[in-house]
Amino acid sequence: MAKSLASHFETYRPLLFGLAYRMLGTASEAEDIVQDVYLRAREVPIAQVKNAKAYLTTIATRLSLNRLQSASQQRETYLGPWLPEPVLTTHLPELTTPQEQMILHDSISIAFLTLLEKLSPAERAIFLLHEVFAYSYGEIGEMLEKSDAACRQLGRRARQHIATSRARFDSNPADHERLLQGFLQVVEVGDFAGFLAMLTEDVTLMPDGGGERGAAIRVLRGQQSVSQFMMGVRKLSPPNLEAKIVSLNGRPTILLTASGKPFVVICVYAVDGRIALIQLIAGKKLAHLRI
Incomplete structure (x- = not known):
């Protein structure tokens, strides 16, 4: 044959x-x-x-x-808001140059994939x-x-x-992971003032609950609105919630799990060391993640 x-x-x-x-x-x-x-x-x-x-x-x-x-x-x-489904990228294929690795990571980031939605x-x-x-x-x-x-x-x-729509976020992986660790610390203890200080004045929060009724659907802007929302999420979270930093879409990303199952993915993007954009992804958008 x-x-x-x-x-x-x-x-x-x-x-x-x-x-x-x-x-x-x-x-x-x-x-x-x-x-x-x-x-x-x-x-x-x-x-x-x-x-x-x-x-x-x-x-x-x-x-x-x-x-x-x-x-x-x-x-x-x-x-x-509609956001892409996050994927694990812990084992990305080996590439020959740092430039190729950077291009791969950049082209699969949640922020970049969201931007692609605006193209025909x-x-x-x-x-x-x-x-x-x-x-x-x-x-x-x-x-x-x-x-x-x-x-x-x-x-x-x-x-x-x-080129005209793309935001220029900080890209150093080590600095980004330190920012995520600080993010987790202030949210875990409920440090409202500390969290506020981590945000740019015009910070934006985009939630995607999988299109399910009852999920948060409003885009929030500004330090006060975003801080209050995140502190509210902290209070309403399940008691067995665990947080860890994993590689999703080529970037260190916060993953919250409940009873070992993905609960919320938090993507954070910074400008000059302060958080300018937070994307929350939950619900059926995480059904395929195997942690």
Whole structure:
């Protein structure tokens, strides 16, 4: 029996998941896409394929675009802000240079994936394929059945939008982890004044409770509002709550567990050493995390 394209599937599984996850922002849907790619690859004789990587990437991209277009309608009726599902990145693949590692971490951060939501599906696909996965515009054009010029125009528009909308947060991992430790200490003891001092004046808090009724859905801004909310969360938290710092989406991140199960993920972003953005993710968005 002739070999199918599926014989190359495992080699490119991480790439296919990484692309689908960045396109969709949900690990569960990305896994579905990867499985669909495998099923389709089984039907394609490898002798008919010139470039297995490009062929599999094309399938994953087109499936992700179809899924993203249908998901956009669901997100319009979503209760509260929509944030990506966090994923564990403790064992990221070894890369050859610190620059490559930085690009990988940056392109999978919750803040960056949230920013990608503002792009059209085509802009998102072209931006990721070119900027993150290093495909040429000619190759992308073949994948999406668009001209080289059209891909360049959409890619340029996406880059401009990202550049103008992107906040510049502190990125030193050691400083970031120290900030998280301080965050946990002041919240644990209920130090309202100490927590207030950690925040920028225009700090923003975005909660995503999985679109469930009863979850917090309001975006809060300002030191007083954010501090009061976090202290209120502390008082209402389960008594068996445990906090630890884990690597989620390429960054040290606070994970709160209750009875050993993920309860809340807290993503913190700083500017000049003070917290400028807090993202809280809870509910079904954490169902796939295995800690």
